[in-house]
Amino acid sequence: MVGEHILVVDDEPRYLQIIRFNLEARKFRVTCAATGEQALALLAQTEPDLVLLDVMLPGLDGFEVCRRIREVSATPIIILTAKGADQEKVRGLGLGADDYVTKPFSAQELVARVGAVLRRTRSAAPPPSQSPLTVGDLEIDLLARCVTMRGRDVRLSPTEYRVLACLAMSTGTVLTRDELLERVWGPSYSGDYHVLRVTLWRLRQKLEGHASDPRYIVTRSGVGYMLAPPA
Numbered sequence: 108m109v110g111e112h113i114l115v116v117d118d119e120p121r122y123l124q125i126i127r128f129n130l131e132a133r134k135f136r137v138t139c140a141a142t143g144e145q146a147l148a149l150l151a152q153t154e155p156d157l158v159l160l161d162v163m164l165p166g167l168d169g170f171e172v173c174r175r176i177r178e179v180s181a182t183p184i185i186i187l188t189a190k191g192a193d194q195e196k197v198r199g200l201g202l203g204a205d206d207y208v209t210k211p212f213s214a215q216e217l218v219a220r221v222g223a224v225l226r227r228t229r230s231a232a233p234p235p236s237q238s239p240l241t242v243g244d245l246e247i248d249l250l251a252r253c254v255t256m257r258g259r260d261v262r263l264s265p266t267e268y269r270v271l272a273c274l275a276m277s278t279g280t281v282l283t284r285d286e287l288l289e290r291v292w293g294p295s296y297s298g299d300y301h302v303l304r305v306t307l308w309r310l311r312q313k314l315e316g317h318a319s320d321p322r323y324i325v326t327r328s329g330v331g332y333m334l335a336p337p338a
């Protein structure tokens with residue numbers, strides 16, 4: 108049985124070959140692109156379940172591709188970054204990527220990251236009887252996986268939604284950074300606080316229009332984060 112469809116974007120033929128081989132060995136369907144322009148065209152044609160996106164591409168780079176994807180789609184995105192390039196990771200996450208893998212990578216790490224993001228996308232299903240949660244002007248319909256602010260839809264990436272859902276199901280309770288990482292990303296992400304920090308920043312931007320003075324997702328210094336009605 109063939110699994111989910113992965114769009115792989117990289118201008119280095121050896122990486123395309125390695126990634127394709129390892130994903131197809133795990134029964135994923137794989138489509139490859141060598142440029143950003145080609146990736147955007149294939150995204151519209153093939154509707155992949157996940158995009159593996161190198162940030163260093165000729166012409167239209169991976170950051171711009173990520174930004175354009177997020178304008179029209181919530182398809183999960185994993186960016187491929189250079190070793191030690193923390194700024195690339197933060198920038199990619201800030202543009203809406205769901206995760207990152209650092210080059211050079213092992214086949215095991217790559218497949219694990221792909222699997223983790225796909226599981227997050229499929230999971231977070233609430234009990235069938237779960238009614239929408241309302242916090243101030245924010246409404247989270249856990250059954251439909253729909254978020255509105257003052258009646259207007261808020262488009263979230265799968266990871267952003269999962270973070271918000273976790274906070275919403277514990278409204279008024281502080282969750283530590285490690286609890287959120289464990290629940291959303293999994294145990295292998297322990298201590299990876301910048302991926303959480305950037306995701307929360309994006310959530311605050313989308314919910315409130317600014318991240319510097321949040322009213323809904325509140326930081327409890329030295330403890331963690333909580334979802335609370337605005338004062």
